[in-house]
Amino acid sequence: MYVIMVYDVNPKKVAKVLKKSRKYLNWIQNSVLEGEITEKDFKILKDSVEKILDKNVDTIYWYIMKNSMKPRTYILGESKGKTSNIIV
Amino acid sequence: MYVIMVYDVNPKKVAKVLKKSRKYLNWIQNSVLEGEITEKDFKILKDSVEKILDKNVDTIYWYIMKNSMKPRTYILGESKGKTSNIIV
Numbered sequence: 001m002y003v004i005m006v007y008d009v010n011p012k013k014v015a016k017v018l019k020k021s022r023k024y025l026n027w028i029q030n031s032v033l034e035g036e037i038t039e040k041d042f043k044i045l046k047d048s049v050e051k052i053l054d055k056n057v058d059t060i061y062w063y064i065m066k067n068s069m070k071p072r073t074y075i076l077g078e079s080k081g082k083t084s085n086i087i088v
Numbered sequence: 089m090y091v092i093m094v095y096d097v098n099p100k101k102v103a104k105v106l107k108k109s110r111k112y113l114n115w116i117q118n119s120v121l122e123g124e125i126t127e128k129d130f131k132i133l134k135d136s137v138e139k140i141l142d143k144n145v146d147t148i149y150w151y152i153m154k155n156s157m158k159p160r161t162y163i164l165g166e167s168k169g170k171t172s173n174i175i176v
Contacts, residue, residue, distance in 0.1 A: 062161070072154065078147050
């Protein structure tokens with residue numbers, strides 16, 4: 001399945017969250033990763049970052065694309081990370 | 089069309105970018121907005137934030153969902169903004 005991950009977490013935890021997430025997804029820019037991931041790996045990723053977070057303060061969203069259809073991406077400005085399917 | 093907007097911009101510009109974006113999209117959390125938007129409004133939003141940004145430094149991604157299919161959303165932690173279609 002194709003996912004976009006956005007996180008809003010305590011700055012002290014960003015490095016840990018990123019380290020785990022970059023095993024499965026592409027870093028796009030601050031707070032954003034995206035990529036193709038299996039259900040099994042998605043569960044592993046969720047469970048591993050869950051242990052790091054304080055759920056009263058930190059937030060992670062995973063947008064899971066229906067039918068694994070990659071969204072079109074429109075970028076304004078400097079593309080900092082690795083992306084595909086770009087229209088500029 | 090359904091879009092997810094993520095921005096990585098100079099902190100001094102965030103307030104301006106947010107002010108323009110919140111006219112059309114729902115604020116989700118730091119750096120993230122989402123929602124249904126017409127092609128016409130999307131153009132207006134793009135053009136208006138483009139004037140604010142320094143394209144060598146700032147970045148905005150719009151993920152445009154194919155067939156306007158809202159993605160499923162999996163949230164870990166505190167949901168800070170207004171979202172729909174949530175599985176927790």
